[in-house]
Every structure is written in structure tokens, then in C-alpha cells.
Amino acid sequence: MILQAECGQVLEIILLSEGFRNDAFVYYLRSHECFFSLQASEDGTTSTKFHPAIFQLEDRISLKKQFLPVPGLNIYTDGSKIEVKTGSAFCVMEEDTTKYEWMAQLSPFNTVFLAELLAIKEACLWASKTNQQIKVWSDSESSLHSIASIDTKSPIAQQTQEILLKSTNIKLGWIKAHVGYSGNEAADVLAKKATQEGIPTFIPAPRNHIKSLLQKESIIRWQKEWDNGETGRSVHNVLPKVKTTPTPWQRPEIMFVTAHGPFPTYLKRFNIRSSDSCGCGKLGNPLHYATSCLFTTSYHLTKPSADLEPLWWKRVMNNNNSRAKIKKLMHFIAENI
Numbered sequence: 001m002i003l004q005a006e007c008g009q010v011l012e013i014i015l016l017s018e019g020f021r022n023d024a025f026v027y028y029l030r031s032h033e034c035f036f037s038l039q040a041s042e043d044g045t046t047s048t049k050f051h052p053a054i055f056q057l058e059d060r061i062s063l064k065k066q067f068l069p070v071p072g073l074n075i076y077t078d079g080s081k082i083e084v085k086t087g088s089a090f091c092v093m094e095e096d097t098t099k100y101e102w103m104a105q106l107s108p109f110n111t112v113f114l115a116e117l118l119a120i121k122e123a124c125l126w127a128s129k130t131n132q133q134i135k136v137w138s139d140s141e142s143s144l145h146s147i148a149s150i151d152t153k154s155p156i157a158q159q160t161q162e163i164l165l166k167s168t169n170i171k172l173g174w175i176k177a178h179v180g181y182s183g184n185e186a187a188d189v190l191a192k193k194a195t196q197e198g199i200p201t202f203i204p205a206p207r208n209h210i211k212s213l214l215q216k217e218s219i220i221r222w223q224k225e226w227d228n229g230e231t232g233r234s235v236h237n238v239l240p241k242v243k244t245t246p247t248p249w250q251r252p253e254i255m256f257v258t259a260h261g262p263f264p265t266y267l268k269r270f271n272i273r274s275s276d277s278c279g280c281g282k283l284g285n286p287l288h289y290a291t292s293c294l295f296t297t298s299y300h301l302t303k304p305s306a307d308l309e310p311l312w313w314k315r316v317m318n319n320n321n322s323r324a325k326i327k328k329l330m331h332f333i334a335e336n337i
Contacts, residue, residue: 050161052150060164061148061172063141067181068173073099075123075136076175076183079115080191084108087194088115088201090123090136093183102126103190105198109209114156115191116140118203120147120172121160128167136170139177139184147172156203219244234258237310238317252330253323256286257313262334263289279337289333290316290326299329 077090086108092100102122106115120138127134138144146157147164164170175184222242229236235257239247255261264284268276278284280294289296291303301322304312316322 049158050150050165054165055150055161057148057161057164060168060170061144063144063148063174065174065176067137067175069137069183070133070135070171072132073127073130073134074183075127075134076187077116077119077123077136077138078184078187078191079112079117079119079140080188080195081112081115082192082195085195086110086112086115087191087196087198088118088122089187089190089194089198090119090126091183091186091190092123092126093186096182098186100126101190103194103198104201105194105196106201106203107205109205110203111206113140113142114203114206116143117146117154117156117160118201119187119191120144121156121163124160124163124167124170124172127170128163131169133169134171136172137175137183138172139175141174144172144174232258234313238313249317249323250327252327253317256290256326256330257317259286261286261330262337289337290329295337296329296332299325299332301325 073092073094075090075092079089080087086106088104088106090102091098102119104115104118104122106118116138117140120136120140120143123136127136143157146152146154147160149157152158152161164172175181177184177188219242226232226236226242227240238257249257259266263286264273264278265276267273276284278288278293278295282288282293287303287309290299290301292300301316316326
């Protein structure tokens with residue numbers, strides 16, 4: 001998997017609304033090779049292509065809470081994840097004799113659900129090459145539900161549906177896990193073994209994994225820009241770490257911490273005032289009004305020493321009571337100074 005993210009536009013995506021952003025992530029992923037190797041991403045598959053009239057799988061997929069192996073061959077499937085390794089496996093059994101085994105080692109980002117689905121698909125593919133009536137057993141209800149649904153968007157589930165519709169000798173059934181059924185226990189052991197010894201098998205990364213990678217890359221780049229920027233340094237002192245959740249500041253607090261408000265120091269920069277001094281003769285900046293101005297004593301906070309001023313800003317802007325006083329101060333300044 002290659003996440004390059006050379007273009008700065010990815011930083012803009014993170015600012016979009018949540019609903020649109022999810023699709024925007026993957027759109028950028030798939031349309032800009034500078035972001036991601038396209039081979040590593042899962043297609044945004046739509047619902048099944050089968051017409052409801054031919055989608056006749058109701059009597060082929062059983063979710064009944066009973067285990068009745070068919071005479072002859074039964075196939076048991078399972079998926080496993082041990083730490084970051086994922087395995088998928090099935091074993092073909094005739095009574096208690098193992099006739100065939102299949103194992104695949106998947107990528108760390110592949111889920112157990114996907115491993116379970118893959119095992120079922122591969123079992124059905126194997127069974128489709130025989131002329132025998134075969135039942136494929138899985139202890140994953142979610143996988144069986146996905147295959148049974150005409151609305152599934154899982155590519156592997158859709159591939160399994162296609163195999164089943166072409167091969168009428170195969171049925172699927174649910175089996176309860178870890179209750180002593182020898183076939184299920186054998187598949188469980190095989191799936192765990194597959195995490196280490198299975199054939200390396202590439203299954204495209206799911207969309208949510210790609211979104212997570214892009215989100216992390218966006219945060220890393222955003223943090224670098226924030227740390228190395230030349231503007232907004234007063235805010236950087238208070239909020240050194242970027243985050244996607246908004247800071248609970250309202251307009252008065254933002255004007256105060258950025259010094260972009262009704263302050264002589266700010267107004268003089270734009271030639272709105274001829275002097276940057278307060279009416280009391282001191283430099284008219286936010287710290288002055290909040291700690292020492294003669295006209296705002298009712299709203300004063302304790303004045304910090306010069307070396308503790310950065311810490312003062314952090315504590316004040318992260319304290320609800322202090323911010324409440326600042327709101328009143330800003331209202332007073334706007335109305336009276």
C-alpha cells in the first residue's frame with residue numbers, strides 16, 4: 001500500500017462536511033494517483049447486478065440454528081485475525097476425514113469479516129468444480145446475511161452469489177462456533193494457521209481503511225503547516241495541536257486571542273486610528289485591557305510576568321470562567337472604548 005499524498009488539496013478535504021468528506025476522500029484517492037496506488041483500493045461496488053426474478057437463493061442459504069451435515073462432502077470455512085495478521089481457510093471433509101485444505105494469508109488491513117467471506121467464496125468455487133451435492137458451513141452469520149442479500153455491496157459476496165446461481169449443487173449453512181463440531185474446529189485451527197502459513201493473497205483495502213489513512217496523513221500535514229506557519233502564532237501558543245473538532249470559542253474570544261478586534265493596536269494597522277494607545281496612555285492590546293487598563297478594572301484577570309505570559313494565555317483561553325469574563329470585557333470595549 002502506497003500513500004503518497006503529494007498534493008496539498010488533501011488538507012482542504014478535511015474541512016468539508018462529514019457526509020461529503022467520506023466520498024471526497026475516496027474520490028481523490030481514485031482520481032489522483034499522487035495520493036494512493038489505485039490497485040490498493042476497493043472499488044465502490046454498487047448493489048448486485050442480478051434481477052430479482054433470477055435471484056433465487058432463499059432455499060440455498062440457511063441460517064437455521066441447527067447443524068445437519070449432508071451425506072458425502074461438507075466444507076467448513078473460517079477467518080481469523082491474530083494481532084495484525086489475517087487468515088482465511090476452508091477444509092473439505094467426508095465424515096471425519098479431511099479431503100482438501102485451502103489457506104490464504106491476507107493483508108493486515110483486511111478484517112475477519114472479509115476473511116470469512118473469502119473463505120466461503122473460495123469454498124463455493126471449489127465445490128462448483130464437482131458434480132456432488134455439497135454444503136458449505138460458516139459460523140459467520142454476518143457473512144451469510146451479506147451473501148443472501150440482493151442489496152449487498154461487498155464485491156466478494158457478489159462473486160459468491162454468482163457462483164451459487166450458476167452452481168445449483170451448493171448450499172450454505174450456519175454452524176455454531178466452538179461447541180465441538182469437528183469440521184468447524186478444524187477450520188478454526190486452519191484459519192489461525194493461515195495467518196502465518198497461508199498463501200499471500202491480496203484483497204483491496206476497504207474504503208474505511210483508506211479514509212483512515214488519508215485522515216491521518218491530512219492531520220500530519222496540517223500539523224506541520226500549523227507549526228511552521230508565520231501567521232496565527234498567538235493562537236498556536238494556545239492551541240499547538242490541530243484537531244478536527246471545533247474549539248468552543250465564540251466570536252468575542254476569537255477576537256481577543258487573535259487581537260483582531262476593537263483594539264487600538266489592531267485598528268492602527270489599518271489606518272482606522274492614528275494611535276495604538278489606549279485612552280489611559282498605555283499600549284491598547286488585549287492583554288492591557290484584560291489586566292491593567294484603568295477603564296476595565298471590573299473585568300481584570302491577574303496580570304502575568306513577562307516570562308509567564310505564554311502560559312497565562314493557555315490557562316485563560318482554556319478556562320470557562322476566564323472566557324466568560326473575556327466575553328463581558330469584549331462587549332464593554334466594543335460599546336465604550
